[in-house]
Amino acid sequence: MLKLALKDLKLFVSEKRGLLLTFLLPIALITMFSLAFGGSGKKGESRPMTLVVADDDRTAESRRVAQELDSLKEFEVQVTSLDTGMNMVKKGDKAAILVLHKGLEDSVKAGASPPIEFMYDAAREAEIGILQGSLMGSLMGIVGMGSMEKSVVERFKKKNPDLDSAQLENIRQQIKENFSPEASEEQMEESQSFIKSTALVAEEETSPGLVQAVAGTAIMMLLFSVTSMGASLLDEKQEGTLKKLLYSPISPGSILTGKMLFTNIVCILQLTVMFLYSWLVFGLNIAQNIPALILMIIATAYACSSFGMFLAAVARTRAQVQGMSTLIILVMSCLGGSMIPSFLMPLWMQKVAVISVNYWGIQGFYDIFWRMLPVGDPTFLTRVLVLMAIGTGLNLVAMRLMKRNLLAIA
Amino acid sequence: MHFWKMIAVENLKKSYEGVEALKGISFNIREGEFFGLLGPNGAGKTTTISIMSTIVAPDSGKVSIGGKDIATNAMDCKRMIGVVPQEIALYNDLCAFDNLMFWGGLYDVPKAELKKRIQETLELFGLSDRQHDKVKTYSGGMKRRINIASALLHKPKVLFMDEPTVGIDPQSRNLIFEVVQKLHREGMTIVYTTHYMEEAERFCDRIGIIDKGEIIAQGTLDELKSSSKMKECISISFADGSSEDHHTSNVRSDLSKIVLRYNEAGRDIAHIDIKKVNLETIFLSLTGKQLRD
Numbered sequence: 001m002l003k004l005a006l007k008d009l010k011l012f013v014s015e016k017r018g019l020l021l022t023f024l025l026p027i028a029l030i031t032m033f034s035l036a037f038g039g040s041g042k043k044g045e046s047r048p049m050t051l052v053v054a055d056d057d058r059t060a061e062s063r064r065v066a067q068e069l070d071s072l073k074e075f076e077v078q079v080t081s082l083d084t085g086m087n088m089v090k091k092g093d094k095a096a097i098l099v100l101h102k103g104l105e106d107s108v109k110a111g112a113s114p115p116i117e118f119m120y121d122a123a124r125e126a127e128i129g130i131l132q133g134s135l136m137g138s139l140m141g142i143v144g145m146g147s148m149e150k151s152v153v154e155r156f157k158k159k160n161p162d163l164d165s166a167q168l169e170n171i172r173q174q175i176k177e178n179f180s181p182e183a184s185e186e187q188m189e190e191s192q193s194f195i196k197s198t199a200l201v202a203e204e205e206t207s208p209g210l211v212q213a214v215a216g217t218a219i220m221m222l223l224f225s226v227t228s229m230g231a232s233l234l235d236e237k238q239e240g241t242l243k244k245l246l247y248s249p250i251s252p253g254s255i256l257t258g259k260m261l262f263t264n265i266v267c268i269l270q271l272t273v274m275f276l277y278s279w280l281v282f283g284l285n286i287a288q289n290i291p292a293l294i295l296m297i298i299a300t301a302y303a304c305s306s307f308g309m310f311l312a313a314v315a316r317t318r319a320q321v322q323g324m325s326t327l328i329i330l331v332m333s334c335l336g337g338s339m340i341p342s343f344l345m346p347l348w349m350q351k352v353a354v355i356s357v358n359y360w361g362i363q364g365f366y367d368i369f370w371r372m373l374p375v376g377d378p379t380f381l382t383r384v385l386v387l388m389a390i391g392t393g394l395n396l397v398a399m400r401l402m403k404r405n406l407l408a409i410a
Numbered sequence: 411m412h413f414w415k416m417i418a419v420e421n422l423k424k425s426y427e428g429v430e431a432l433k434g435i436s437f438n439i440r441e442g443e444f445f446g447l448l449g450p451n452g453a454g455k456t457t458t459i460s461i462m463s464t465i466v467a468p469d470s471g472k473v474s475i476g477g478k479d480i481a482t483n484a485m486d487c488k489r490m491i492g493v494v495p496q497e498i499a500l501y502n503d504l505c506a507f508d509n510l511m512f513w514g515g516l517y518d519v520p521k522a523e524l525k526k527r528i529q530e531t532l533e534l535f536g537l538s539d540r541q542h543d544k545v546k547t548y549s550g551g552m553k554r555r556i557n558i559a560s561a562l563l564h565k566p567k568v569l570f571m572d573e574p575t576v577g578i579d580p581q582s583r584n585l586i587f588e589v590v591q592k593l594h595r596e597g598m599t600i601v602y603t604t605h606y607m608e609e610a611e612r613f614c615d616r617i618g619i620i621d622k623g624e625i626i627a628q629g630t631l632d633e634l635k636s637s638s639k640m641k642e643c644i645s646i647s648f649a650d651g652s653s654e655d656h657h658t659s660n661v662r663s664d665l666s667k668i669v670l671r672y673n674e675a676g677r678d679i680a681h682i683d684i685k686k687v688n689l690e691t692i693f694l695s696l697t698g699k700q701l702r703d
Binding site: 243 | 497516560
C-alpha cells in the first residue's frame with residue numbers, strides 16, 4: 001500500500017502542470033479575492049477613494065474645499081470641469097462626481113446653503129454608498145461648518161448689535177469646538193439636506209445586476225468553451241487528421257483560419273443564445289440597441305475565440321490547454337469583473353483589469369444596457385476596437401506559433 | 411503527358427536537431443510504377459514520404475512530381491498526389507459518407523461528381539451498406555479501408571501508401587490488395603512502404619532499400635537478388651545431431667554431389683533444407699536487420 005502511495009506521489013511530483021493546478025490556482029484565487037475584498041490586510045489601513053470634483057465656481061473657497069477634501073486620508077481628489085466630470089459618470093469611468101456650482105463662495109460668505117451637488121451613476125449602488133458615506137460628513141466639516149458659523153454669527157449680530165469683536169470671536173470659537181470636522185450622524189443628515197443628489201445615469205427597467213450577471217457569466221463561460229474548441233486542433237494533431245489535412249492542397253494558414261472561423265461562429269451563437277435566454281427568462285431588453293448589441297457580440301466573440309486559439313497554440317496537448325485555461329480564465333474573470341463587479345475592486349486592480357477580455361466585454365454590455373450609449377459613441381466604439389485589437393493580436397501570435405508547430409508535426 | 415520520371419528525387423538531405431535523417435538520397439519512379447520503399451524503423455522512409463508529399467521541407471536536394479518541383483509548385487503537386495497515412499486519420503464521429511465528402515471536398519471535386527465517386531469507392535471497398543454509420547462503430551479493417559478510400563476520391567496520379575495493411579484482418583487485407591492491384595493496373599503510380607516482405611515481393615515493380623538515411627539498394631527483385639551476390643544455402647542435418655551449411659549458386663547440380671559425398675563418407679543424413687534467396691534475406695544481408703527491427 002505504501003509503495004503504491006509513494007509511486008503515485010512520485011508521478012504527481014513529476015507532473016508539473018498538476019502541481020501548478022493544485023497549488024498555484026488556489027493561491028492565485030485566494031490572493032485575488034483577498035485583495036479585492038480585504039485590501040492588503042493591514043488592520044486600520046484604508047486606501048483612498050478617487051473623488052472627482054467639478055469646480056464650476058472657481059473661487060478661493062471652491063479651491064479650499066477641494067484641497068481640504070484632498071487632504072483627508074479617505075480621498076484622492078481629481079479636479080475637472082463639469083462637462084468632463086458628467087461624461088465620466090455617463091460613460092462609466094467614474095461612479096460619481098461632486099459639483100461645486102457657481103455661487104459657492106458667495107453662499108458660504110452669506111451663510112446660505114452652499115450650491116453643492118452629488119451626481120452619480122445609480123447602477124453603481126454599492127460604490128456610491130461607500131463614497132457618499134465618507135463624503136457627506138467630511139463636507140459638513142469643510143463647507144457646512146463655515147457656512148453655519150457665518151449664519152450663526154450674523155444672527156447673533158442682528159439680534160445683539162452691541163456685541164463687540166471679542167464676543168463675536170468667542171461665539172465663533174464655541175461653534176468650532178462644538179462642531180468638530182469629525183462628523184456626527186446628525187451632521188451627516190444635515191449635510192445630506194444641503195447637498196443635492198442627482199442620478200446622471202438613472203435607474204431604468206434593466207437591473208445593473210442582471211447586466212452584470214449575464215455579461216459576466218456569458219463571457220467567462222465563453223472563454224471556457226473556446227478553450228475546448230481551440231484544443232480540438234490539438235486533438236486533430238494527435239489523431240493524425242491535421243497531418244492528413246496538410247497533405248491536401250490547403251495552406252496551413254487556411255486550416256487555422258478555418259478553425260478560427262468555426263470558433264468565432266460558435267462564440268457568436270453562444271453569446272446570442274445567452275442574451276436571448278436572458279431576454280426570455282429575465283426580461284433583459286435586448287431590443288433597445290440591436291446594432292450595438294450585434295457589434296459587441298461580434299467583438300467579444302472574436303476576442304474570446306482568439307484567446308482559445310492562442311491557448312491551443314501555446315500548449316502541446318489538450319491536457320495542457322485545460323490546465324492553463326482553468327488558471328488563466330479564472331484570473332481573467334476575477335480581474336475583469338465576471339465574478340465581482342470591477343468597481344468594487346481596489347484602484348490598482350481596476351487598472352490591471354484592462355488586460356482582460358472580460359473587462360472590455362462587460363463594460364461594453366454595460367454601455368448598451370445600462371448607460372444606453374448609442375452605437376456611434378466613442379466610448380462604446382473604443383471598447384469594440386480594444387476587443388478587436390486583443391483578438392487580432394492573439395490571433396497573430398497563435399497563427400505564428402501554430403504554423404511553427406504544424407510544420408513540426410511531420 | 412507521360413513521364414518517364416513521375417517522381418524524381420535528387421540528392422535529398424534532411425537533418426533533425428543535428429541528426430541526419432537523409433544523407434543525400436536519389437531515386438526515380440516511373441509513371442505507373444509500383445515502387446516499394448523498404449527499410450528498418452528510423453531508416454528515413456517516413457521523412458522521405460513526408461518530403462515527397464510536401465509537408466516537410468528538405469534541407470537540400472530536389473523532388474519533382476509530374477515534372478513539377480515541389481518546392482515551387484507545392485499546391486499543384488498536392489493535387490497530383492494522394493496520401494494514405496499509416497495512422498487512421500478519420501473523424502470518428504462522422505459517418506463514412508460524410509468523412510469522404512469532407513476529404514474529397516478539399517480537392518474541389520464538383521459535388522455531384524464527388525458523390526458519384528464516393529459511391530463507386532465505397533462499392534470497391536465493400537462498405538456501401540455501412541456508409542451512413544459513424545466511423546467509430548467500424549472495425550479496424552473497415553476504418554483502414556475508408557482511410558484509403560479518402561485518398562482516392564480526387565483520382566491522384568501518385569498514391570503514397572504508408573503501411574496500409576498494418577494490424578488488420580485477412581478479409582480487409584485481401585480487399586485492399588485487390589484495390590491496390592486494380593489501381594496499379596489502371597496506371598496509377600504507387601509508392602508503398604511496408605513491413606511485410608511478401609507484399610513487397612508480390613506487388614512492387616521496383617524496390618528501394620533505405621537504411622540510415624541512404625538508399626543502399628534499388629531495382630527489381632531479380633536485380634536485387636543478382637546484385638546482392640547472395641547464394642542459396644543447402645543445410646544438411648545429420649543423424650548424430652550435427653549439421654553443415656553449403657552456399658551455392660546452383661542448388662540443382664550441387665545438391666546431388668553433396669549428398670553423394672556424405673554417403674561415401676558414411677555419414678547418415680537426417681534432413682536437408684534449402685534456403686532460397688528472397689527479399690527477406692537480401693534485406694537482412696544489406697542492413698543486418700530484420701525488416702521488423
